[in-house]
Amino acid sequence: MILKYDESKCVECGFCHRVCPVTVSIYDEPIKKTAIGTPEEMGMESDKKIVVDTEKCIWCGSCSWICPGYTLELIINDEKRIPLVENGSLPEFKEQVRELEDGKKIRKVVDGSIKITCEENDKKILESFANECATGALSPGKGEIKVDEDLCILCYKCSEAAKKYGKIDVKVFRDRFMEVRGEPASVWNAISERVLGKAGKIKGIISRSQNKLADAVMRLMGKEEEELT
Ligand code: SF4
Ligand code: SF4
Ligand code: SF4
Incomplete structure (x- = not known):
């Protein structure tokens, strides 16, 4: 599995960081670190705008699902895929595309x-x-x-x-969220809370195994944590 990132299209909007269901080391902020974000958010050295922690990533594709800049693609067996959309857990957006001055396409989510x-x-x-x-x-x-x-x-x-x-x-x-097609699974509520900034205070989460949202997403993908480690 590869998470492809086209930096030339990235507008540094931060949606990928917010939607990622993985939560690492949260004490007094709704979201401190996920499996994707700016080098500063991730505590990683890089000259890229966005970096991925491949050890923590559960390859769910939520970041490519939401990315307003069409910047991220999850590639599984040489195909671009979003498992959570394929199994009906996340709905598809009705595209609201805008063209920027430099010709880049961006969509409102x-x-x-x-x-x-x-x-x-x-x-x-x-x-x-x-x-x-x-x-x-x-x-x-x-x-x-x-x-x-x-x-x-x-x-x-x-x-x-x-x-x-x-x-x-x-x-x-x-x-x-902007209009979507289909009825999402219950994980949608938790993801909505993160993206819409309504997540409450979560204390004491120190690893992926304690992260209920990531666990729920893995179950929706038919995976157990052991398969990903
Ligand atoms: S959601 Fe897409 S455009 Fe926005 S910061 Fe992440 S990779 Fe860049
Ligand atoms: S797109 Fe809107 S919210 Fe984002 S930086 Fe521009 S004005 Fe601010
Ligand atoms: S594929 Fe899923 S777990 Fe990996 S960085 Fe994207 S949203 Fe996070």
């Missing part, structure tokens, strides 16, 4: 809203902040940051970046 509060007037700082956006949805105005809501994929990249800018604050509200 969640619906909701974004609120930007701006007290910054410095043009250079406003421009620099607008450039933090994953999709080019932000542009600087006069003492404000404008959002093209049609292009915004509600990815938290700008809300994280805003922490470095004293006079700009961003709140992203993910209300629901």
Whole structure:
């Protein structure tokens, strides 16, 4: 099995990190580390935007299922596959594709809203902040940051970046997934909670074997943990 990653398409939106059912070493945050994320999130040395911990990965394909940039592909026996969609555990999205200025295709996977509060007037700082956006949805105005809501994929990249800018604050509200086809299995609820940012505090999880969501996903794929170690 291979998880192919095309970095040229990656918009660093972080959805893969949030959807991954593997949870490693969580103490006081909803999600601290999964099997995929930025090198910083994963505590790994790399010059890539996104890295995978192949020792922890359970090859479920959830990250390629959600990836808004069509960046990830799970290859099993030379075929592109998403086992959790094939067995009906996850639904397929009704595609909501947008084309970015550089020609990249991106799709919206969640619906909701974004609120930007701006007290910054410095043009250079406003421009620099607008450039933090994953999709080019932000542009600087006069003492404000404008959002093209049609292009915004509600990815938290700008809300994280805003922490470095004293006079700009961003709140992203993910209300629901975009329309999907089919009836998903119960694992969907847990995955929804993670992606929509509604996961509660989970304490004391220190290994994959204690991770109920990853275990549930493996059962849905008809696998036991021993097969993957
Ligand atoms: S979900 Fe896709 S586009 Fe977003 S950070 Fe992960 S690999 Fe990159
Ligand atoms: S294939 Fe599944 S376990 Fe592996 S990184 Fe992607 S979401 Fe995580
Ligand atoms: S405006 Fe913010 S939340 Fe929307 S796509 Fe850009 S970085 Fe992501």
